[in-house]
Amino acid sequence: MSFLDETLVRLNVQAENAEDAIRQSGRLLVEEGYAEEGYIQAMVDSYRENGAYFVIAPSVAIPHARPETGALESAISFVQLTEGVAFGHEANDPVRLVFGLSAASSEEHVKVIQKIAKLLGKKGNIDKLLEADSYDVIHQLKEEIK
């Protein structure tokens, strides 16, 4: 299981559009071995099919796909976008925080979801993530929810 480890985090990134942002978050998961190549396309397909429901708070998107589409191990990556991108969510656009989720079906999946819920549910943390300019900030936020 990996939750926002340094190799899974990219700050101050440009994305052309929602699909590009989703692909970048998925690319990190693939590069670090948490998902197969095909999982990236499955994340995009899920977005095309189901819409932007995974934009679950203002500025925050958690793109993911079904476990059987190539998730190898539970992990969450993080791409912080310099400029907001429209995902097509009426209330929560524009998105600047993209958390790519490799959803393997296991107990670890529940743990990783609990961690992200705790991190994003804590008041003030979304603002801190929007302003983060180094991995140290992410590390600090992770320590605070331990």
Added chain:
Amino acid sequence: MKILTVCGVGQGTSLILKMTVEDVLTKMGVQADVENTDVSTARAMNSDIIVLSQDLANTLGEETGAEVVVVNNYFDEDEVEAALSKVIK
């Protein structure tokens, strides 16, 4: 009472929403069985309340017989409580 939290896959964002809904129900002093699932399973299941995003509410349709509750911010307990209060008397 049976409450479903729903997302496209059934175990990502619906699980996050389930956690918030359970916290809010505890605060409200309401006993309920909360389960997370995907849209097509939710459509086929018997439930009293279905909690989900606006996008998925449009996909779900209105034939479930359950009260549909739309939530925008899955981490905002006040929003979730206000939305649930409308259907839980």
